[in-house]
Amino acid sequence: xxxxxxxxHHVTAMARDAALNNDFFxxxxxxRRVKQTVNFDEPSVYHLYYGDAAGSPGTIMTHxxxxxxxxxxxxxxxxGTTAFAVPRGSLGYWQQRLAAARVGDLEVTESFGExxxxxxxxxxxxxxxxxxxxxxxxxxxGNGVGEAEAIRGVHSASLRVRDGGAxxxxxxxxxxxxxxxxxxxxxLVRPEGNGADLIDIEVLPEVGRADLAGAGSVHHIAFAVxxxxxxxxxxxxxxxxxxxxxxxxxxxxxxxxxxRTPGGVLFEIATNEPGFDRDEDSRHLGETLRLPRQHExxxxxxxxxxxxxxxxxxxx
Ligand code: ZN
Numbered sequence: 001x002x003x004x005x006x007x008x009h010h011v012t013a014m015a016r017d018a019a020l021n022n023d024f025f026x027x028x029x030x031x032r033r034v035k036q037t038v039n040f041d042e043p044s045v046y047h048l049y050y051g052d053a054a055g056s057p058g059t060i061m062t063h064x065x066x067x068x069x070x071x072x073x074x075x076x077x078x079x080g081t082t083a084f085a086v087p088r089g090s091l092g093y094w095q096q097r098l099a100a101a102r103v104g105d106l107e108v109t110e111s112f113g114e115x116x117x118x119x120x121x122x123x124x125x126x127x128x129x130x131x132x133x134x135x136x137x138x139x140x141x142g143n144g145v146g147e148a149e150a151i152r153g154v155h156s157a158s159l160r161v162r163d164g165g166a167x168x169x170x171x172x173x174x175x176x177x178x179x180x181x182x183x184x185x186x187x188l189v190r191p192e193g194n195g196a197d198l199i200d201i202e203v204l205p206e207v208g209r210a211d212l213a214g215a216g217s218v219h220h221i222a223f224a225v226x227x228x229x230x231x232x233x234x235x236x237x238x239x240x241x242x243x244x245x246x247x248x249x250x251x252x253x254x255x256x257x258x259x260r261t262p263g264g265v266l267f268e269i270a271t272n273e274p275g276f277d278r279d280e281d282s283r284h285l286g287e288t289l290r291l292p293r294q295h296e297x298x299x300x301x302x303x304x305x306x307x308x309x310x311x312x313x314x315x316x
Contacts, residue, residue, distance in 0.1 A: 002175050004234050007193030008154050009224035009254070009270040010049070010060035011082045014072060015123050016215040018046050018065035022309040024121055025050040025061065028101045029084075030145030033286035034276045035253065036309065038302065039064050043295040046306060052153060053140045055253075055276040055285065057224040058196030059153035064219065067307065071124055072217025075210030076162045077264025079218035080202055083116065083128040085135045085155035085195070091117050093149045094129050111182050124216025130155045137195045156198035157221055158185070160210070161263030164203035170261055171199055173241065174223065174234075194224055209264065220258065222268035228255055234269050252292050253278060 015021040025031050025048075034055030039045040042064075051060035061082060074080075086094060091108065098106055098119055105120045118128040132155060139150035161167050164186055168178070176188040176199060186201040212219060225231050231248065235257050238245050245259040254270040261267050276282075279290055289306070291299055 001173055002234055002237055004225045004230035005175050005190065005193075005223045005269070006226070007058050007190050007224055008157060008196035009057040009222040009268070009272075010051075010062055011079065011154065011157055011218055011221050012062045012064065012268075013082075013125055013218045014069065014213065014215050015063040015065040015125075016067060016069050017123065018048065018063075018067075018307045019309055019311045020122050021063050021065050022048060023311075024101075025063075026143050028098070028103070030140070030143040030150055031059075031061070032140040032142060033309075034060070035290060036286050036288065037252070037290045037292070038295060038306075040251065040292055040295070042066075043291070043298055043302065044305065048309075049253075049276070049286070051140070052137065053142075053285075054282060056137070056153070056194075057270070057272050058194040059137065059151075061154070065307070066215075070214050072214030073211035074126075074160075074217070076160050076204050076207045078160055078210040078212055079221050079265060080158040080160040081118065081126040081128050081200075082157050082218065083130045083155040085132040085137075085152040086129045086150070087135070087148060087152070088131045088133050090149040091115055091129065091131055097145075111185070112180055112187055121216065125218075126216075128155075135195060152195070154196035156187075156196075156200055157218075158200040158202050159221075159261075159263060159265050160202045160204055160207070161265070162203070162205050162207065163263065164201045166262035167201050167265075171201075173237075196224075212266075220266035220268050222256070222270040225269055225271055227271055227273050231255060231257060231269055231271050252290075 031050035035049040049062045107118045116128045116130045135152040137152040179187045179189040190197045243259045
């Protein structure tokens with residue numbers, strides 16, 4: 001069993017409208033935009049990162065806004081809901097805030113002894129806020145949501161699969177323990193993780209495959225390891241177990257490897273190093289377009305063609 005994985009690193013979803021995406025995750029949810037860069041494989045498209053002040057692993061949700069794509073079609077083989085942790089007693093505030101922002105599908109439910117507020121982002125992302133008693137993570141409070149309510153980081157992500165057994169076996173191999181079952185959902189926990197420690201497996205044997213190429217669908221989910229040595233150890237163990245794992249890819253702010261799980265979900269293992277302050281001052285993360293060296297020659301074109309983010313004139 002692996003010991004190097006310490007919870008989630010980030011969740012990456014598809015989007016269509018970059019300004020709408022930016023507005024929702026910064027102004028409505030109150031996250032900090034910690035990086036404004038492009039998809040390294042498709043540099044005409046943004047890669048926008050939102051998280052806590054530093055973009056700490058386990059607090060980050062990112063998006064690829066492809067300007068002309070359709071909505072994703074939900075199904076199996078994908079991440080269902082990405083949930084963020086908020087302080088106990090704050091859901092009333094959030095319910096009002098999200099209703100005022102005309103956020104859709106607001107629903108309060110109880111599961112696993114927790115109260116959660118589910119909702120949909122403007123482009124369909126299935127999200128939730130879950131009240132957590134003692135989340136030690138320090139929130140970003142620079143976007144108008146106060147300390148008593150602000151998002152602490154990712155709480156959990158759910159995997160929607162037709163057969164939960166293989167996914168559970170894989171997660172146990174990755175260092176997760178079975179924690180609980182409720183309403184057909186199996187919850188696994190990474191003990192002593194980074195705070196984003198829970199994975200919920202939703203078993204949906206009758207549901208067809210999702211179309212992951214559309215807005216609002218999660219593209220992949222990334223797990224955190226401390227450094228490149230830990231990543232190489234995980235890669236070797238996954239290869240030994242029969243997974244097809246990519247070579248290590250430099251994503252400028254972390255190193256990444258990817259593999260497809262038996263349930264169809266794309267997993268990434270990402271390093272905590274070097275982090276989002278490697279190419280800009282930590283006080284000004286995400287304010288200007290950062291490009292990887294291989295795409296720097298495209299800067300003039302991209303600055304002209306990428307959709308402006310801060311359309312309201314408010315800095316995020
Ligand atoms: Zn990723």
